[in-house]
Amino acid sequence: MIELDNVAYSYGNGPALLSDVSLKLAPGSFHFLTGPSGAGKTTLLKLCYKDLQPTLGHVRFFGVDGPELSRDAVASLRLKIGVVHQDCQFLDHLSVAENIALPLTVSGRPISASDLDDLLGWVGLSDQAMQYPQELSGGERQRAALARAVMTAPDIILADEPTGNVDWDMSLRLLSLLVELNKMGKTVLIATHDLSLIRASKSQVSTRVLRITGGRLTLAGADL
């Protein structure tokens, strides 16, 4: 559904951060993306939700080449791709619950209170639903960001370090939420540096682990 075809990317006039990257996120697949800090994981994800345009190569979204999408088509695309941003940004004047429901609000879709409650319970934010984002702890923000990403029941979920600030038990809980969604047919891509999380997932779902090193995307072996 998202295809990267010989993609290269460089910021400004700098050297190529990514080059020759080809990747196909097939429906229902479950990927991990790993690599050292600064390797380009976040950059690759941004290419996948059209926040960045590739310097070379093509990114196709549901069969359509990126540059051919109108601005409104990009907006619709973002509703089909749920993203957990590494720097989870919220609207500070709306409550946590309202922020999580925001993708539904802006697309004019009805908000089911029970769905919202379930989701808040799963990510452990039932008590914080009426707080404001700036009153959340670091881990709570990440969980709220994950909840917002899956709120629209998107076809594809891209999560950038969704467990960077949460403890191990909560990490496993969030992982199982994503596994659950994957079993319902959603495509999942998780960027993380937490190898134990990848190991923990092995028993639950069949995953492909990608690694960025030296600007190239490679398939990680069984050495994890």
Place this chain on the structure above:
Amino acid sequence: MIELDNVAYSYGNGPALLSDVSLKLAPGSFHFLTGPSGAGKTTLLKLCYKDLQPTLGHVRFFGVDGPELSRDAVASLRLKIGVVHQDCQFLDHLSVAENIALPLTVSGRPISASDLDDLLGWVGLSDQAMQYPQELSGGERQRAALARAVMTAPDIILADEPTGNVDWDMSLRLLSLLVELNKMGKTVLIATHDLSLIRASKSQVSTRVLRITGGRLTLAGADL
């Protein structure tokens, strides 16, 4: 040097998040602070650098009770306590190097270029020194925040999840920087949910591991 004496804290009129917390950060000690997400680790750290005032009890800084410090004394205090904030904030219009040197700039102290270079090298940001903070990856921001915290050679270093977004190798590298500083007599307190990091430190330094659960501060046993 920082003493918490039967401290309680609650946000607004909510229930007490922390209660009956007593803690003494003796010179040269090395502490870990752990606990589930939302337990109050960041809150406890904020009490330790006078970003929050306790609801009950006393916090003493170098022997002086918190409320007795003038605003300028608080500013001086902040130069003696290096803090790695969980949401690392920078001045977006200054380069990474300038941001790291900021505590020296604002206190009118000279900036040694070689010290700055060494530090940048240690945290792996030599190539990023002239970039702007918003051009850093998540892990790079955390490393820059750590570099800024230790730039003034403070007596006490408080680090809130300093390795939340970096890979394991880099985590160990950052840990050894803090161990190094501790061996030079600095006091270190690291809030983290990464138990492997705590385990890894055991071989290098003698630490005390504190845990917050249910609003109480307890000493974690050998079960780690």
Place this chain on the structure above:
Amino acid sequence: MKLSNLLVLATDRQADRIVPPTGYTVRLTLFTAASLAFLAVFALALSLATSRVATQWSDALARSSTIRISAPQDQMAAQVAAVESILQTTPGISEFRVLSNEEQAALLEPWLGAGIPIDALPVPALIEVIEAGDGFAAEGLRLRLEAEAPDAVLDDHTRWRQPLVEAAGGLRLLGLLSLLLIGCATAAMITLAAQAALAANKQVIEVLRLVGARDSYIAGAFMRRFTNRAALGATVGAAAGVIAITLLPGTRTSESFLTDLSFEGLGWITPIFVPPVVAVLALLATRHAAARVLKGLP
């Protein structure tokens, strides 16, 4: 401006919550709109007052002329009659009358003192002529007088009037200039306030765009919010301006109309147009600023 932009104002109030409700950008917009509406009402009043004064002066001065007949005593009656019949057939004259001896004596008093024996003097006859409509053609009248009443002289006061008419025109220019200046300042400040507001909310717009909001949805919400705020501020400011003008120390006397700023008649309606104009300005400025911020986002 497309009609859809105005329609958007009436619909989808629910979406407005996505715009931060308070904060200094809202205060900025409110206050800018209010203070500039206040100044605009003053400038409007000034402009109307100067225009009124100018019109009154020109009118008052242009509308009366004098015909002086210094004929020998025996021809006087005949020439007066001739002039009267000419005036009767001249278009653009509303009335005319021969001044009585008493009136002439009053006119001469400052120079000759009271109680002069006016009958004993060889004073000329004076006919006061009041114009109607666009007035009469002075040259044509002069020629006809020359032909039929050789001793009659038309004095249409041009000599006295010219500088005052010029001054009135200058006053009118000054009023329009003030209005123009305040208008430009309003436009610029509102634009700047909108830009400031949008820039301050850049992160909000980024988040909205990232979670899948369409450009029109985002821009619409901001336009509604800031247009409403600007309209509210401008209404308050305009009202304050009208009140202030009403409360101005009453310098109103028949002679000092020059300094009277208050509105008159239909003039009272004009301040009503200030808030809509400010609102439309705010709408356009916000739309422009929003489009610019959005263009920078992928």
Place this chain on the structure above:
Amino acid sequence: MKLSNLLVLATDRQADRIVPPTGYTVRLTLFTAASLAFLAVFALALSLATSRVATQWSDALARSSTIRISAPQDQMAAQVAAVESILQTTPGISEFRVLSNEEQAALLEPWLGAGIPIDALPVPALIEVIEAGDGFAAEGLRLRLEAEAPDAVLDDHTRWRQPLVEAAGGLRLLGLLSLLLIGCATAAMITLAAQAALAANKQVIEVLRLVGARDSYIAGAFMRRFTNRAALGATVGAAAGVIAITLLPGTRTSESFLTDLSFEGLGWITPIFVPPVVAVLALLATRHAAARVLKGLP
């Protein structure tokens, strides 16, 4: 304002880098200062011009009086001599002279026509009196004239003058009012711009406070930046205002001085005071806003 606040402006330029150099808050401050300085210069010119007009009117009208002596022919010379000797000993009179027959004929022309045999008329003698300094006491003069020259009448033009003097006073009020209004608007807008700027930089201030900057260091850097920007903007705006006034269509004729806005003499110096005033306003407003933001931070 403490002196230290002014001194801080001259020192420690290095610290200024901690304030974000560009962005809309700087543009806002610049533009607000510029446009309000521009308006202030206009208001100043208006105020000076109206004040000048008012003074000229009052002066011109108040300074000349007329004494009319309608004595019988045989007493005329004696009474004129008596009046002249009274005037010579009256303080507050700069000069006086008896009008010649030609002058009197010119005055009477509109009513009596040209070529009147002025010598044959029992016209009174007219003495024009020009005041000096604060003028003379009209009542005292009247009493003395009554005693020594019973047929002399002092006409100090009060009747004609009053409405015009009132109008002049009104004009002066109007000019001051404009200046006051623009002044208030300037103060408010600058305050608001400073607040907006500080609010927009709240995060910068937070970070600075967290890394150990003192309040005075932070506030000083912001004060310098925004005071400089406001001064720069105000200088540009004031200069533009002066240029605009100089380029205004020259309505300057001796009679229509009312509509002439340009500065005169020392008036040219007044716009120089606009930028410092705006800068001090900006300084105070920024200091206040910074103190408020800082108070909210531990």
